[in-house]
Amino acid sequence: MMKVNYTAAMMTGNEAVAQGVKLARVKFISAYPITPQTTIVEKLADMVSNSEIDARYIEVESEHSAMAAVFASELAGIRSYTATSSHGLLYMHEMLHWVSGMRLPLVMSVVNRAIGPPWNIWSDQSDSMSQRDTGWLQVYCESNQEALDTILMGYRIAEDEKVMLPLMSMEDAFILSHTSEKVELPGQDDVDSFLPELKLGFKVDASNPLGYGSYSTPDGPFMELKRDMMESMWNSKPIIRKVTSEFAETFGRDYGGLTEDFMTEDADYIIVASGTVASTTRYVASKLRKEGKKVGVVRVRYFRPFPEEEIRKAVSGASKIGIIDRSVSFGGAGALSLEIRSALFRANGPDAVSFIAGIGGRDVREIDIKNMFRMLEEGNSGNIFINSGGVS
Amino acid sequence: MALSIPAEEYMDPGHTACHGCGATLAMRYVLKALGPKTVLSVPASCWAVIPGAMPSRTVRVTMVYTPFAATGASISGLREALDIRGDTDYNVVGFAGDGGTADIGFQSLSGAMERGHNVFYIMYDNEGYMNTGVQRSGSTPFGAETTTTPIGSRRTFKREPKKVVADMMVAQGVPYVATATIAYPEDLVRKVKAAQKIDGPKFFQILSPCPTGWYYPPEKTVEVSRLAVQSRMFPLYEYNMKHFRLSRPNKPITVREYIAGQDRFSHLTEQEIASLQDLVDERWNRLLQLEKDFP
Numbered sequence: 274m275m276k277v278n279y280t281a282a283m284m285t286g287n288e289a290v291a292q293g294v295k296l297a298r299v300k301f302i303s304a305y306p307i308t309p310q311t312t313i314v315e316k317l318a319d320m321v322s323n324s325e326i327d328a329r330y331i332e333v334e335s336e337h338s339a340m341a342a343v344f345a346s347e348l349a350g351i352r353s354y355t356a357t358s359s360h361g362l363l364y365m366h367e368m369l370h371w372v373s374g375m376r377l378p379l380v381m382s383v384v385n386r387a388i389g390p391p392w393n394i395w396s397d398q399s400d401s402m403s404q405r406d407t408g409w410l411q412v413y414c415e416s417n418q419e420a421l422d423t424i425l426m427g428y429r430i431a432e433d434e435k436v437m438l439p440l441m442s443m444e445d446a447f448i449l450s451h452t453s454e455k456v457e458l459p460g461q462d463d464v465d466s467f468l469p470e471l472k473l474g475f476k477v478d479a480s481n482p483l484g485y486g487s488y489s490t491p492d493g494p495f496m497e498l499k500r501d502m503m504e505s506m507w508n509s510k511p512i513i514r515k516v517t518s519e520f521a522e523t524f525g526r527d528y529g530g531l532t533e534d535f536m537t538e539d540a541d542y543i544i545v546a547s548g549t550v551a552s553t554t555r556y557v558a559s560k561l562r563k564e565g566k567k568v569g570v571v572r573v574r575y576f577r578p579f580p581e582e583e584i585r586k587a588v589s590g591a592s593k594i595g596i597i598d599r600s601v602s603f604g605g606a607g608a609l610s611l612e613i614r615s616a617l618f619r620a621n622g623p624d625a626v627s628f629i630a631g632i633g634g635r636d637v638r639e640i641d642i643k644n645m646f647r648m649l650e651e652g653n654s655g656n657i658f659i660n661s662g663g664v665s
Numbered sequence: 666m667a668l669s670i671p672a673e674e675y676m677d678p679g680h681t682a683c684h685g686c687g688a689t690l691a692m693r694y695v696l697k698a699l700g701p702k703t704v705l706s707v708p709a710s711c712w713a714v715i716p717g718a719m720p721s722r723t724v725r726v727t728m729v730y731t732p733f734a735a736t737g738a739s740i741s742g743l744r745e746a747l748d749i750r751g752d753t754d755y756n757v758v759g760f761a762g763d764g765g766t767a768d769i770g771f772q773s774l775s776g777a778m779e780r781g782h783n784v785f786y787i788m789y790d791n792e793g794y795m796n797t798g799v800q801r802s803g804s805t806p807f808g809a810e811t812t813t814t815p816i817g818s819r820r821t822f823k824r825e826p827k828k829v830v831a832d833m834m835v836a837q838g839v840p841y842v843a844t845a846t847i848a849y850p851e852d853l854v855r856k857v858k859a860a861q862k863i864d865g866p867k868f869f870q871i872l873s874p875c876p877t878g879w880y881y882p883p884e885k886t887v888e889v890s891r892l893a894v895q896s897r898m899f900p901l902y903e904y905n906m907k908h909f910r911l912s913r914p915n916k917p918i919t920v921r922e923y924i925a926g927q928d929r930f931s932h933l934t935e936q937e938i939a940s941l942q943d944l945v946d947e948r949w950n951r952l953l954q955l956e957k958d959f960p
Contacts (some may be wrong), residue, residue, distance in 0.1 A: 351745075386842070
């Protein structure tokens with residue numbers, strides 16, 4: 274491992290993200306305020322106003338416009354950034370497709386928040402999970418440090434010529450966004466050698482006038498372009514593994530790749546989780562191990578591209594697995610559960626129980642996760658709501 | 666007399682517009698005035714289709730296609746990024762239809778104008794959603810039949826007056842606002858060139874008659890455009906925060922004479938035509954007052 278310079282400080286997840294944006298030498302920021310994303314964009318505006326970052330910042334009239342503005346600036350070859358949450362992300366939906374379809378390597382932060390009604394500002398993953406099919410890479414972070422590091426790795430991965438797709442990085446509302454913990458800030462020189470300047474091959478240029486995204490007939494390149502996006506998603510997997518391991522060598526923090534396994538080798542019962550719930554699940558699993566229970570945890574970092582091989586491999590020896598979803602596809606199951614069940618079905622894998630938990634910020638407690646492991650042991654199946662009563 | 670319209674062409678033959686398309690002429694004159702260092706942002710509209718399907722394109726400047734509501738924000742992002750690059754001499758131009766401007770794109774237009782980016786926003790006004798088959802927009806005039814305001818047995822033609830976005834932009838305090846139309850290309854080109862000197866947002870509303878949606882013969886487009894001005898259905902003006910200049914028709918005609926050749930108005934009764942004339946007169950008086958306020 275190389276010797277790197279860094280400073281450490283106590284900071285919230287949102288401040289860590291803003292520090293990551295500064296270190297990534299982002300030059301254009303456009304955003305619209307929404308709780309709990311606001312402290313990211315406030316911090317960035319503050320940095321711009323104090324010349325701590327060499328970037329322009331515009332506050333626009335909606336999230337749809339925020340994404341439209343960074344779409345256009347990125348197309349002009351300028352590394353750009355935006356952040357949002359919840360309804361803001363839903364309002365961007367159309368533009369998300371436009372950005373990925375134009376193959377623009379944007380990075381965006383999403384502070385995961387519930388979708389109303391009723392209004393609720395607390396954490397769950399319904400917002401980002403409903404952007405599953407937009408052609409963006411999706412990373413779910415579990416610490417403030419990871420939130421910062423994912424901005425740096427995110428641009429490297431998105432801008433790789435084999436990928437050229439946008440990436441969204443998720444933080445749990447309040448649990449990360451507004452909670453302080455120790456974060457190491459890498460030195461600018463080290464970041465500069467890790468993340469070179471953006472060189473967009475097809476940027477807007479009056480001396481080479483192009484049409485960007487005109488229209489295609491059914492016999493035109495439309496289907497080929499969509500197929501190419503799918504192939505680039507699959508191609509991004511080795512790039513993600515490579516960049517993650519290069520990041521570990523440079524900065525000393527190893528996030529493992531698309532997933533992180535915890536005591537899965539000999540586990541009978543495994544819970545798959547993402548975001549901060551994964552930390553709690555690991556904590557509970559360590560305790561249960563001391564009681565002699567053979568339990569393990571898989572943390573899903575990347576939901577897109579979906580880490581099918583990693584999950585199959587990690588749970589292949591288990592007799593039953595549980596999946597914690599902080600979102601629900603009404604009439605189906607949790608988004609993560611649907612994907613994992615489909616991956617395991619093809620591999621003749623173990624039965625997978627869907628635990629729907631932590632919706633609208635409902636606490637996912639130690640006791641809840643203990644109950645999940647117990648339910649796996651007792652042979653429960655299906656879709657189970659955790660720590661939730663009925664509506665009266 | 667020297668030709669005031671540049672001879673250079675930035676459009677090629679082979680585009681897919683309808684015969685007699687006014688919007689095609691609007692683009693042609695705007696590009697002649699602005700020249701090759703121009704980047705267009707075009708949302709869903711007739712103009713998203715006119716240049717042709719991939720990989721062909723009949724416009725010789727950079728064209729960014731955007732979703733319907735994204736024009737104002739996309740020109741904001743383009744302008745800022747080009748300035749960061751040092752390309753401050755590029756013209757950044759949003760080129761959107763009236764539905765994309767008066768209706769779905771209005772929020773984004775208003776925001777972009779308020780922030781003061783150095784951009785052009787050009788609304789080519791064909792008074793309806795023509796690309797999708799002649800539906801009513803906010804910019805459709807009182808009295809017009811469209812496919813979503815069909816006459817039927819209940820006579821459900823458009824009952825509300827035209828929402829004039831240029832007037833709203835004047836009220837918002839946009840640094841340069843002009844109306845123009847394709848029957849007066851010298852006036853159109855002169856206004857675009859005058860606006861080019863202003864470092865800030867510029868808004869144009871260009872009446873672009875549509876034979877397909879207004880139901881008149883395609884060879885009459887320029888004539889219909891001229892009659893719109895002469896009847897004061899579409900007054901030509903220019904506003905630059907200090908002065909408001911309103912062009913007077915040199916051969917004034919009535920609204921009845923303007924609508925006579927367009928089947929979209931053929932169902933109107935005498936009383937309804939009088940109502941339309943009243944709306945036109947009221948707006949004209951408001952514009953005269955603006956001219957007094959900004960001499």
